[in-house]
Amino acid sequence: MGSPAKVLNGDTKERILAAAEKLFAEEGFARTSLRGITVEAGVNVAAVHYHFGSKEALLEALFARRAAPMNAERLAKLNDLEAASSGDVPPLEALIEAFIAPSFRMLEELDPAGPPASQLIARFFSEPEEIVQRLMREQFSDVGARYLATFTRALPDVGPREVAWRFEFMVAVLTHLLAGMHLIDVVPGATPGPADQPETIRHAVQFLAAGFRAPSKGAA
Amino acid sequence: MGSPAKVLNGDTKERILAAAEKLFAEEGFARTSLRGITVEAGVNVAAVHYHFGSKEALLEALFARRAAPMNAERLAKLNDLEAASSGDVPPLEALIEAFIAPSFRMLEELDPAGPPASQLIARFFSEPEEIVQRLMREQFSDVGARYLATFTRALPDVGPREVAWRFEFMVAVLTHLLAGMHLIDVVPGATPGPADQPETIRHAVQFLAAGFRAPSKGAA
DNA sequence: CCATGATTCAATCACCTGATTGAAGCGTAT
DNA sequence: ATACGCTTCAATCAGGTGATTGAATCATGG
Numbered sequence: 001m002g003s004p005a006k007v008l009n010g011d012t013k014e015r016i017l018a019a020a021e022k023l024f025a026e027e028g029f030a031r032t033s034l035r036g037i038t039v040e041a042g043v044n045v046a047a048v049h050y051h052f053g054s055k056e057a058l059l060e061a062l063f064a065r066r067a068a069p070m071n072a073e074r075l076a077k078l079n080d081l082e083a084a085s086s087g088d089v090p091p092l093e094a095l096i097e098a099f100i101a102p103s104f105r106m107l108e109e110l111d112p113a114g115p116p117a118s119q120l121i122a123r124f125f126s127e128p129e130e131i132v133q134r135l136m137r138e139q140f141s142d143v144g145a146r147y148l149a150t151f152t153r154a155l156p157d158v159g160p161r162e163v164a165w166r167f168e169f170m171v172a173v174l175t176h177l178l179a180g181m182h183l184i185d186v187v188p189g190a191t192p193g194p195a196d197q198p199e200t201i202r203h204a205v206q207f208l209a210a211g212f213r214a215p216s217k218g219a220a
Numbered sequence: 221m222g223s224p225a226k227v228l229n230g231d232t233k234e235r236i237l238a239a240a241e242k243l244f245a246e247e248g249f250a251r252t253s254l255r256g257i258t259v260e261a262g263v264n265v266a267a268v269h270y271h272f273g274s275k276e277a278l279l280e281a282l283f284a285r286r287a288a289p290m291n292a293e294r295l296a297k298l299n300d301l302e303a304a305s306s307g308d309v310p311p312l313e314a315l316i317e318a319f320i321a322p323s324f325r326m327l328e329e330l331d332p333a334g335p336p337a338s339q340l341i342a343r344f345f346s347e348p349e350e351i352v353q354r355l356m357r358e359q360f361s362d363v364g365a366r367y368l369a370t371f372t373r374a375l376p377d378v379g380p381r382e383v384a385w386r387f388e389f390m391v392a393v394l395t396h397l398l399a400g401m402h403l404i405d406v407v408p409g410a411t412p413g414p415a416d417q418p419e420t421i422r423h424a425v426q427f428l429a430a431g432f433r434a435p436s437k438g439a440a
Numbered sequence: 441c442c443a444t445g446a447t448t449c450a451a452t453c454a455c456c457t458g459a460t461t462g463a464a465g466c467g468t469a470t
Numbered sequence: 471a472t473a474c475g476c477t478t479c480a481a482t483c484a485g486g487t488g489a490t491t492g493a494a495t496c497a498t499g500g
Contacts, residue, residue: 012477028348030250034458044479049459051477126346126399128248165423172396173389179346203385210434211427232447254488264449269489271447 013051015041017065018116020058025119029059029129056131063124063132066106066117067139073102074143078150089154092212096205099147100174104197122178144171151212158216166212173204233271235261237285238336240278245339249279249349276351283344283352286326286337287359293322294363298370309374312432316425319367320394324417327398342398364391371432378436386432393424 019041023032034055038045052058077098081090090098106118124132144167152163177200239261243252254275258265272278297318301310310318326338344352364387372383397420 026348028248028250030248031348033456035456044477045458046460046480047478055458123346126343128246128251162423166427168396169393169424169427173392176388176392176395203382204389206434206436207386207389207431211431214426214430216426253486255486264447265488266450266490267448275488 012041012043012047015043016048016051016058017062019043021062021066021120022116024059024062025116025123028123029127029132059131060135062120063135063139066121067124067135070102070106070121071139071143073105074099075146077102078146082150090150092151092154093205093209095147095150095154096170096208096212097201099170100201100204103174103178104201118178119180122175122180125175155212158212162216163212166214169211170208173208177204232261232263232267235263236268236271236278237282239263241282241286241340242336244279244282245336245343248343249347249352279351280355282340283355283359286333286341287344287355290322290326290341291359291363293325294319295366297322298366302370310370312371312374313425313429315367315370315374316390316428316432317421319390320421320424323394323398324421327417338398339400342395342400345395346399375432378432382436383432389431390428393428397424 016037020032020037023037023040027036034045034048037058038048048055048058052061078095081094081098084090103118103121106114106121124136127133148164148167151167152160155163158166236257240252240257243257243260247256254265254268257278258268268275268278272281298315301314301318304310323338323341326333326341327335344356347353368384368387371387372380375383378386
């Protein structure tokens with residue numbers, strides 16, 4: 001009746017993917033065992049190697065299933081923005097939202113991917129395994145570079161190096177939010193309260209836009 | 221001649237702590253084995269259990285050695301600020317720097333703790349082990365609450381919930397910086413270039429202060 | 441010099457890990 | 471019905487893990 005029970009059969013591959021996504025997101029790659037995954041999925045241990053080949057290959061399949069569409073959506077939104085503001089630079093707030101929203105979309109319960117998917121993406125950012133870091137580099141390098149260039153164009157008064165710093169800060173906020181906001185557990189009063197996806201995005205965009213626009217020089 | 225070689229003796233406990241700090245920071249708790257630690261330290265495996273009791277207890281000792289002084293410094297700086305601006309609220313930039321700087325101080329090569337210490341703190345934020353999360357809660361709850369309250373007082377026009385959100389964002393930026401700024405590896409052009417500690421702090425404070433001060437309402 | 445306590449050592453424990461194997465089960469086309 | 475290919479299964483493998491033990495070593499005070 002619970003989740004660890006073989007239902008019928010047939011979708012073994014999908015069940016493994018779902019269980020692995022959940023456990024990798026919650027416990028991390030190193031702490032998650034194939035036994036744990038296959039029990040959660042109600043599947044034999046050997047099924048993982050039959051369908052994927054290895055634990056690492058399972059991770060790669062998981063990564064490809066989530067990160068690729070997410071970044072494709074990022075690029076599409078950027079293209080739309082640049083097409084809309086023909087020739088000119090898109091507005092900063094729209095750029096930030098275009099970069100952030102694709103990750104948050106998966107946080108919705110309604111989304112077929114669901115929260116585990118975005119938590120998994122967030123965990124990828126801090127996983128020490130070198131495969132993970134290689135996959136992140138492959139997936140994010142071009143998208144990140146394109147957005148960074150556009151941000152630099154959108155902020156001519158800030159200076160490219162400063163924009164690069166602030167781009168880092170934006171990614172920091174994004175991953176922190178995807179991970180589930182640890183401070184809720186750490187600082188009791190700090191929980192901003194449950195928020196739906198658009199409200200969270202609104203808070204983040206306001207904060208980040210103001211940060212991006214901050215006057216550049218520090219020395220008076 | 222390298223690091224994995226017994227030098228003399230005597231400081232076994234310290235050697236274990238140093239090796240564990242380095243490896244935990246680089247590889248995470250789960251991926252780091254006691255064998256790896258003791259080899260790195262040039263020490264027998266049993267020494268860990270003799271001096272600390274268990275792998276988890278070693279982690280606790282490590283945590284106490286770094287996090288406690290760091291948060292003590294945070295509180296001291298906050299007290300100094302509130303004493304300086306007698307009765308009034310300290311300026312926002314000073315508050316941010318007081319919260320951020322204690323973590324960065326350890327990033328300096330000169331500091332006896334060194335970069336591994338701050339990397340370890342950053343990794344604690346994303347470690348799935350429940351001991352880590354418990355330790356984080358114990359250490360950061362009161363400091364975080366005090367700072368959050370002061371930030372709220374310093375930003376009367378923003379509203380407490382909005383301040384809580386932005387406080388989250390600040391912690392996000394801090395941990396991202398402590399972790400070593402992953403984007404440097406992910407997005408080729410994104411590296412802001414090597415920066416010394418005060419410059420990094422300046423970039424972060426500028427960005428965060430502007431974000432904190434952003435006008436609150438989203439609806440026009 | 442020796443006795444005592446603190447420390448270090450090699451050896452070993454039970455357990456869990458990812459991986460592999462060969463047989464069994466299954467549906468399907470002949 | 472039969473034979474074939476895909477899938478699942480229990481059983482097993484070698485290797486690594488944290489932990490523990492008892493003997494050896496060391497330093498120190500009598």
